[in-house]
Amino acid sequence: MSLIHLYDTTLRDGTQAEDVSFLVADKIRIAQQLDELGIHYIEGGWPGSNPKDISFFKEIKKARLKQVKIAAFGSTRRARSTPEKDANIRTLIQAEPDTVTIFGKTWDFHVHEALRISLEENLELINDSLAYLKQHVGEVIYDAEHFFDGYKANPEYALKTLKAAEDAGVDCIVLCDTNGGTLPHEIPPIMEKVQAEIGAALGIHAHNDSECAVANSLMAVQCGAVQVQGTINGFGERCGNANLCSIIPALKLKLQHDCVTDEQLANLRTVSRTIYEMANMIPRKHQPYVGNSAFAHKGGVHVSAIQRHPETYEHIRPELVGNVTRVLVSDLSGRSNILAKAEQFNINLDSKDPVTQEILENIKDLENKGFQFEGAEASFELLMRRALGTMRHFFSVIGFRVIDSKRHEDEKPQSEATVQVKVGGRIEHTAAEGNGPVNALDNALRKALGNFYPQLREVKLFDYKVRVLPAGKGTSSVTRVLIESGDKETRWGTVGVSDNIIDASYQALIDSFLYKLIRDYRAEG
Ligand SMILES: CC(=O)SCCNC(=O)CCNC(=O)[C@H](O)C(C)(C)COP(=O)(O)OP(=O)(O)OC[C@H]1O[C@@H](n2cnc3c(N)ncnc32)[C@H](O)[C@@H]1OP(=O)(O)O
Ligand SMILES: CC(=O)C(=O)O
Structure with a gap:
């Protein structure tokens, strides 16, 4: 099929979006990514x-671009x-751009x-x-x-306004x-x-x-448009512009229009995420094609079918746009979800093994109590290993105490935690301070366990989310704590639930440390 020209306006209309702004250096980096994308x-x-935009046009001349035209x-x-x-x-x-694009008024109401x-x-x-621009610039778009x-x-x-543009010799008229x-x-x-009127x-x-x-x-493309303007992730004035992350795969995979190569298409998710990162925005999870949830399967019926054939619930193969299939575990799961996860974690599990049903029932029971495993896959892996009896014993926590004190009205509160852990036959008793009770507990646990497992010092806390579960009990409600931790290689999520926020945090922290130890232990073979 014919070539459709992709015209990206992330750096112009995209920056008209609330909260989106790029420095000149960001704009150059984005331009390079868009060039690579085709x-x-x-x-x-x-x-x-x-002045920032004037500087962009100066700086972009120094960048090594492969094929893209700068407008x-x-x-x-x-x-x-x-x-x-x-x-x-x-x-x-x-x-001195390759192309100039100017807008003009078509609507009589706007003219008046x-x-x-x-x-x-x-x-x-x-x-x-x-007509004047056409005498001075190679290509002019209206x-x-x-x-x-x-x-x-x-x-x-x-139509008369379009005719006025056509008579000036423009290269393309954009509706x-x-x-x-x-x-x-x-x-x-x-x-x-x-x-019928415009050629x-x-x-x-x-x-x-x-x-x-x-x-x-x-x-519009189906009706003969040969240029599509849009932005990456749909950034743009008010509710945004046409999202090129959806348009490009649709053109190439569904309408068979020539626009980017297979390799370029497979880079789409990376470009989308880089641009979110540069805009300092969290990627939209449910974004079609490139979002984390775009190929994430939660319902047990769906998971069972995609394992037989992915096309049963996937409109394209995710790898074509650089994405992956994911299976989520929740109270909507069936045995297929559990088996898919077991495979992902390299755990041998048979669908007929009664422990599969036991894990499934355990999940449903825990989710009913407020746990959520979609964002806490590490806790889920630990749960599976505990159920199968394959969990190595690294340590036990004999107990902890957290003290939060504020002695004067104008004094900052102070937090201190003490913990007692047992590793092998040895008992370690440590204390630590922190910025708040959870941080103090985290520090004390690391200090105690770090003597036996120095790799725990590499674990960083990236995100800590608390959700009060709706029970109508105010500050005595049940809380769920979701923690995202990571080391230099990867990130993982863990969960804890309790009517005591420190206890919920403690559960999530312990799962996080255990997960790190299991991963390192597995990597060492
Ligand atoms: C549909 C779109 O997205 S168009 C792009 C919209 N993007 C932007 O506006 C971002 C960049 N804009 C700017 O930096 C400023 O608005 C500027 C520099 C362009 C103009 O600033 P100012 O001269 O202070 O004018 P201001 O923004 O208040 O008003 C817009 C002016 O443009 C005029 N104008 C609007 N559209 C057109 C047009 N198509 N052709 C000619 N003039 C136009 C308006 O009549 C108004 O002129 P006036 O002040 O003489 O009445
Ligand atoms: C030109 C432009 O940005 C618009 O009409 O929306």
Whole structure:
């Protein structure tokens, strides 16, 4: 099938999203990642807007890029000016990009209300801005802002604006659903009318306010659009732009359009996560194709079937986009979930072994008490090993005591913990302070156990989540503590539940240390 040009605007429209901002160095790194991904155009910013974007266009010239074209973004000239004199148009040319993209008004309402000029003047400024840019830049793209709303309000005028752009010799006219209110069924009849009047190549730029940006973009491609604009992870103004992480696999795997290579597609999840990281945002777990949950199976019926054939509950093979199948364990599990996990943990377990049913019942009982194993796979592995009697005995905790004191109103509270552990025949009694009672207990346990197992000093606590379980008992409610720990190689999750928050934390901490010891012990063979 034909080549569809991927036009990424993460660095321009993406940064119009609340909470998203990139430094110039971040923008360069993202551009390199997008180039590796096989994106054809990167809209790097609006040089007429701020010094950071001017600097991006300078710096990007020094970066080694393989194939991507760098586009600079701006608007048609201001009214009562000329393209030569317009500061915004001058900065676009001075940025020396491969491509310039400018937006102009299509909707008569915007011409009257936002620009406050006549409809005729708007046609002139679209045409002369683009014609002038075409004399100075190799490739010029025209974003017809609010095209679908404009067409619905005044089709004749909307088409005249496109004609004004086409007459200026633009390389592509992009139909924008700027307010994101268009629904997929509206795209084909409007595009058909456009194609009857306009011969230029067409593109689509959709926003996600009706949650239809990806659907509208794919529909536009089906109707003949050859360029799709979007952003990685759907970042963008208000509810975001069309998400290229969903559009790219759909184009390639489902619509058989040439856009990126198989190897580039397999890098999609990495690019998505890197860009979340650079935006300092937590990746969206349930994001289609690239999210952690995109191929995570929880229901026992699903797990049983995917083990027979993955396609029973997976719309594509996850590795095609760099993702993996995951099996979750919860009170919705069946024996298949337990067996899948056993295989993942290298534990021999037979579906007919009564211990499989015992583990399943144990899980359901514990989840009913407030445990949650989806985010605590390490605790689940320990539970399995305990049930099978294959758990090595590393240590036992004889007891602990935690003291939290605040002696004066203006004094910081102090936390101290003492623990007594037994390893082999030896008993160790230690005390430690900490920033709060849980930290003090963590420090005391590490100090006591570290004498026997120095590798526990490598364990870092990455996340600590407390959830009060709804029992309506206020501060005496049951609490669940989920801990994410890790060392230099990997991370793992553990859980504890108790009506005492220190005890719940203690259970999760102990599971975390035990998991580390088991892993190291296994690695040593
Ligand atoms: C649909 C989109 O996403 S378009 C991109 C939107 N992105 C941004 O706005 C981010 C970057 N913007 C900026 O840095 C600033 O808004 C600037 C530098 C572009 C302009 O700043 P200012 O000159 O202070 O103007 P301000 O932002 O208040 O208002 C926008 C101006 O652009 C004009 N304008 C809006 N669209 C167009 C257009 N397509 N063609 C020409 N002028 C336009 C408005 O009429 C208004 O002009 P006026 O102040 O003379 O009435
Ligand atoms: C051009 C653009 O960003 C829009 O119309 O949404």
